[in-house]
Amino acid sequence: MQAINPRTGEADYEFAVTSREDIASEAARLRAAQPAWEALGPEGRAGVMMRFADAIEAAAPAIAGALAVDTGRQAVSWIEIQACVGNIRGWAAKAPSLFAQLPSEVEPSFTPGVEIVPAYSAYPLFGAICPWNFPVILSHIDAVPALMAGCAALVKPSEITPRFVEPMREVLAAVPELPLAYIRGGPEVGQALIEDVDYVCFTGSTATGRKVAEAAARQLIPANLELGGKDPMIITASADPEWAAGVALRSSIVATGQACQSIERIYVARDIAEPFLAHLVEAAEAVAITYPDPAQGHLGPFIFPPQGAKVQAHIDAAVASGARVLTGGQIEQLGGGTYLRPTILTDVTPDMPVMREETFGPVLPVTVYDDLEDAVRQANDTEYGLSAAVLAGSMEEAASIGARLEAGAISLQDGAMTSMVGDAANESRKGSGLGPSRMGDSGLLRFLRRQSLIQQTGAALTIDAYAEGARG
Ligand code: NAD
Numbered sequence: 001m002q003a004i005n006p007r008t009g010e011a012d013y014e015f016a017v018t019s020r021e022d023i024a025s026e027a028a029r030l031r032a033a034q035p036a037w038e039a040l041g042p043e044g045r046a047g048v049m050m051r052f053a054d055a056i057e058a059a060a061p062a063i064a065g066a067l068a069v070d071t072g073r074q075a076v077s078w079i080e081i082q083a084c085v086g087n088i089r090g091w092a093a094k095a096p097s098l099f100a101q102l103p104s105e106v107e108p109s110f111t112p113g114v115e116i117v118p119a120y121s122a123y124p125l126f127g128a129i130c131p132w133n134f135p136v137i138l139s140h141i142d143a144v145p146a147l148m149a150g151c152a153a154l155v156k157p158s159e160i161t162p163r164f165v166e167p168m169r170e171v172l173a174a175v176p177e178l179p180l181a182y183i184r185g186g187p188e189v190g191q192a193l194i195e196d197v198d199y200v201c202f203t204g205s206t207a208t209g210r211k212v213a214e215a216a217a218r219q220l221i222p223a224n225l226e227l228g229g230k231d232p233m234i235i236t237a238s239a240d241p242e243w244a245a246g247v248a249l250r251s252s253i254v255a256t257g258q259a260c261q262s263i264e265r266i267y268v269a270r271d272i273a274e275p276f277l278a279h280l281v282e283a284a285e286a287v288a289i290t291y292p293d294p295a296q297g298h299l300g301p302f303i304f305p306p307q308g309a310k311v312q313a314h315i316d317a318a319v320a321s322g323a324r325v326l327t328g329g330q331i332e333q334l335g336g337g338t339y340l341r342p343t344i345l346t347d348v349t350p351d352m353p354v355m356r357e358e359t360f361g362p363v364l365p366v367t368v369y370d371d372l373e374d375a376v377r378q379a380n381d382t383e384y385g386l387s388a389a390v391l392a393g394s395m396e397e398a399a400s401i402g403a404r405l406e407a408g409a410i411s412l413q414d415g416a417m418t419s420m421v422g423d424a425a426n427e428s429r430k431g432s433g434l435g436p437s438r439m440g441d442s443g444l445l446r447f448l449r450r451q452s453l454i455q456q457t458g459a460a461l462t463i464d465a466y467a468e469g470a471r472g
Contacts, residue, residue, distance in 0.1 A: 001185065003162050006072035006301045007294065009336030013069075015162050017185035020192055023154075026181045027125060027196035030152035033179040034124045038150035042099040045148055046092035048177055053088040055174040056081065062167040063136065070135055070161035072337060073290065073300035076255055080136040087137070088144050090422060091444065095148040098444055106452070117453040122150030123222075126447060127197030129190045129212060131204040132160035132303050133258040133360075136168075141419075142201035142224070142438055143180065149447035152179035156193050158204075159186045160304050191215055199447065201438070202226070203260075205358075206384075206431045213434065224435030224446070226428065228358040229386030230264045232379035233415055234401055235276065236372065237269035238393025244272070245279035247391060251415025253287065253342050253362035256299050258307070260432075261387050261409075261418040264359055266366045267375040273368040277346065280364070281327050284342035291334045299362060301337035308338035311361030314354040315343060318365065323348045328362070350378060358384070372401070380406045385429025389415035408432070409439075 002011040018026070037045065056063065060081050067077040099120075106116040126146035130139045135157055143153040157165055165182045172180060183189055187208075194200050194215045201224045202212040209225040216223035233251065235244045251263040268276050288297035302308040312331045319325060328343030340362055348355055348365040355365055369375040379388060389411040392398040402410040408426035409418040418426070425440025427433065436446040461469075 001159055001162070003070070003160065004305060005069055005336075006303050006305065007069075007291075007335065007337045009305060009333075009338075013163055015165075015184055018183035018189055023183055023189065023192045023196060026183060027154060030154060030179045030181060031125055033177075034122075034150075034152040037147075037152060037177070037179045038122055042096040042148065045150065046095060048175060049088050049092040049144070049148060052171070052175045052178055053085045053092070055171045056085050056088070056168075059167050059171050062170070063164055066163040066167055067136055067161075068294070070132075070163045071300065071303050072294070073255070074294050076134075076300070077136075080134055084136050084140050087141060087422070091144050091148045095145075095444060098441055102448075113456070113458040115455040115457055117455065119451040119453060120448045121451065122146075122447055123199040123449060124152065125197045125199075126151035126153045127193045127200045128153065128155045129193060129200065129202045129204065130155065130157045132158035133255065133260070135161040135164055138203050139182075141203075142443075145438075145444040146199070146201075146447045147178070147180060149444050151199070151447050153181075154193060154197060155180065155182050156189055157182060157184070159184065159189075187211075194219060194221070197221065200224070209434075222435065222446075224438065225433050226260070226438065227386070227432050228360075228384060229260050229262075229428075229432050230356070230358055230382045230384040231261060231387050231389065231407070231416070232265040232267060232382070232405070233263045233389040233391065234372075234375050234379055234405075235266065235268040235272070236390070236392040236397060236401070237271035238397060239269075239272065239391045240393075241272040241275040242279045244268070244391045245276055245283055247415050248364065249280060249283045249287070249342065251389060251411075252364045253284075253299060254416065256302060256340070257311075257362040258303060258360055259416065259419075261416045262360070263364070263389060263415050265355060265379070265382075266364055267369050267379060268366060269372070269375075270368050270370050273366075277326065277344070277366065280344055280366070284327050284344055284364075287342050289332075289334075289339045289341060291337065291339060299339065299341070301334075301339050302361070305338045307360060308340065311340060311359055311363060314352075314357070314359050314361075315345070315363065318345055318348055318352045318354045321349065321352055323352065323354075323365070350381060356382070376401065376404050380404075383431040386432035387411065387416070387418040387426075387428075391415075406430070408437075
């Protein structure tokens with residue numbers, strides 16, 4: 001397969017797709033290594049994981065270099081590596097105490113006379129299918145707690161961003177006892193992975209998530225899905241308009257809007273709409289794209305160039321139906337890369353694609369509301385339920401509104417914090433996901449299968465006693 005450099009538009013990288021046979025043999029190798037890995041216990045595994053984190057840090061320049069080409073962005077590439085290392089060290093520190101808290105006996109409520117001793121064992125082989133928007137973070141966000149739980153892990157990063165796998169494979173060579181492997185390729189490789197693992201975590205679009213869930217259902221394995229979003233932000237009349245504009249802008253455009261938790265719809269109270277929009281436009285126009293110098297500016301190119309055309313189509317359809325562009329609005333081709341400056345739209349209506357479908361670009365459609373009830377209703381009127389945000393004059397006011405929003409994680413007095421707060425357990429709603437939370441303790445505990453050793457402490461029933469009991 002070939003991959004495109006998002007800064008030049010050129011297909012300048014070729015890589016071998018992992019064959020069906022090689023996927024099966026990697027899966028078999030990992031399965032064979034898993035019992036010894038699980039037998040190390042949480043402390044033993046934590047020690048190896050700490051060495052894995054150290055090895056990533058030592059190789060950070062090579063990984064960041066590859067990732068910067070994959071994604072067209074420099075600063076975020078370093079942030080991704082730091083976040084990945086932090087995730088590994090965080091789970092390594094936390095896992096032993098989580099295991100220590102697992103109950104070692106269960107008091108029977110329904111069946112007197114038995115004693116129940118619970119046992120816990122990891123799903124042997126975990127699999128991850130990952131997207132292109134944060135390639136390093138999202139290829140490891142579930143694999144790390146799965147490994148800490150005692151699973152072996154087979155990871156398929158996106159075929160759009162394959163370069164970082166090479167330096168990561170070198171990192172793995174420094175930690176040979178870690179049962180982790182990467183496979184590369186597109187949808188067929190994803191489907192093959194599902195056939196070979198015992199538990200799959202998928203991060204990506206809602207459309208692909210349905211296909212993954214169907215394939216997992218055929219295999220009768222659990223599938224956790226982390227999917228797309230159309231996150232709303234409500235800004236009330238008591239919020240400071242300049243502060244709200246700054247928070248709304250950052251929450252919408254970080255990583256060129258290519259984040260599942262980006263704010264994609266803004267509802268602002270009419271009382272402050274005028275100064276809010278003025279500050280928003282001013283702040284948006286101060287944002288620089290990272291061209292020609294990738295080390296300068298805020299917004300990189302679209303990682304996946306066809307995404308730029310999709311975003312433009314959302315803007316054009318909105319304008320054709322009466323929306324106004326206050327700033328931005330036009331894709332720019334620079335040096336072969338596809339860029340979009342922050343784009344602010346007003347006079348949008350709920351039926352427009354930019355208000356219903358995931359845009360995944362630095363686009364802020366702003367709706368002015370008169371009635372807070374109506375704003376809450378509109379914010380909830382979506383197929384998605386990943387996260388949401390509220391900005392108000394006080395935390396109490398923001399919290400009372402946030403509790404009524406139908407989404408997994410609600411940021412109050414800030415925006416788009418969903419994936420940045422590791423302890424904030426949440427399950428996405430509606431079309432945004434399925435399964436136990438990847439954040440919080442369940443991020444690890446979901447990978448443990450419970451077994452009950454049911455001990456009969458009295459006399460086992462005879463068949464005669466059973467028949468008499470049944471006759472009353
Ligand atoms: P995508 O659905 O196109 O692809 C994701 C992965 O699925 C890729 O590795 C791809 O090769 C694989 N795949 C494609 N078809 C498959 C099939 N039929 N069977 C098995 N695997 C298959 O997603 P994308 O475009 O790479 O990523 C962007 C999307 O991811 C956006 O919708 C974004 O919101 C979402 N996302 C969600 C989260 C979250 O935590 N909720 C985080 C980041 C991104």
